[in-house]
Amino acid sequence: MTSFEEISQAIEDGKGKQVKRLIEDAMEEGISPEEVLNQGLLPAMERVSRKYQNEQVFVPEVILASRAMEVGTAVLEEYMKEQAPREPLGTVVIGTVKGDLHNIGKNLVAMMLRGLGLTVYDLGYDVEVDTFIGKAREYQADIICMSAMLTTTMPEMKKVIGKLVNRRLRDQYIVMVGGAPVTEAFSRNIGADIYTRDAGSAALMAREAVLAKRQREPQPMS
Ligand code: B12
Incomplete structure (x- = not known):
């Protein structure tokens, strides 16, 4: 039996190959990807974060x-994709x-x-304001998702929204923000549409928001 603790420990130790093997074993044993995420992967990063904060580990270990x-x-x-609904629900750019x-x-x-059936274009990290907007237009995205983990980079989110407003594009996109230092109040203050604390609720709220957006949009004539 694969234990979640073993998965967490392998992540903490930085043993990628072992992580892969343990997760594959867990999948074969019929454990769900969500369980592995919530009980194996996330606790590992929480532990690493705590140790980093207490100076028990340093940047190389992190x-x-x-x-x-x-x-x-x-x-x-890979396993989540297999379970995803076949009919695409909507499009997201994230970075x-x-x-x-x-x-x-x-x-x-x-x-x-992706697991809930949204098509996701991942723009990576260190993403410029114009890249968020340019790619959202190129892919005809429904949602622009932005992540920030530093208090010093949070204002970038406001810049993206400001530029959307200036270019009269704001109404076309649902703007969703998150990351450890981001709060509901900050999100409201910069004019974002959705803030959530974690990945699971982010996906559920994104789905709801896209479905609501579809209802508002004019339907094509049949
Ligand atoms: C891992 C890590 C790093 C790694 C990053 C590796 C990588 N590939 O990501 C490395 C070592 C490179 C790093 C570097 C630095 N880091 Co660092 N890092 C962390 C650490 C320990 C963990 C972050 C993490 O991955 N958590 C696990 C994930 C799962 O959680 P999460 O990111 O919060 O994401 C969840 C939610 O926030 C949410 N979410 C995230 N994004 C989004 C987006 C949307 C749209 C939504 C809805 C939700 C959402 O869902 C996620 C899952 O549930 C944190 C400590 C902490 N407490 O957060 C510090 C931390 C973020 N780092 C910090 C700092 C200061 C730095 C450095 C400046 C350090 C330095 N002196 O060099 C550099 C900056 C580099 C840079 N320019 O970005 C500070 C930030 C302080 C601040 N408030 O500004 C922290 C808080 C540590 C600390 N207490 O000092 N770091």
């Missing part, structure tokens, strides 16, 4: 754990804002959105 987390996320995503290299949380949000 980077190794982050890479193992990325491996784990990619493996889980971490300019100046910010944190991408683990953003990757998890992308994975959960």
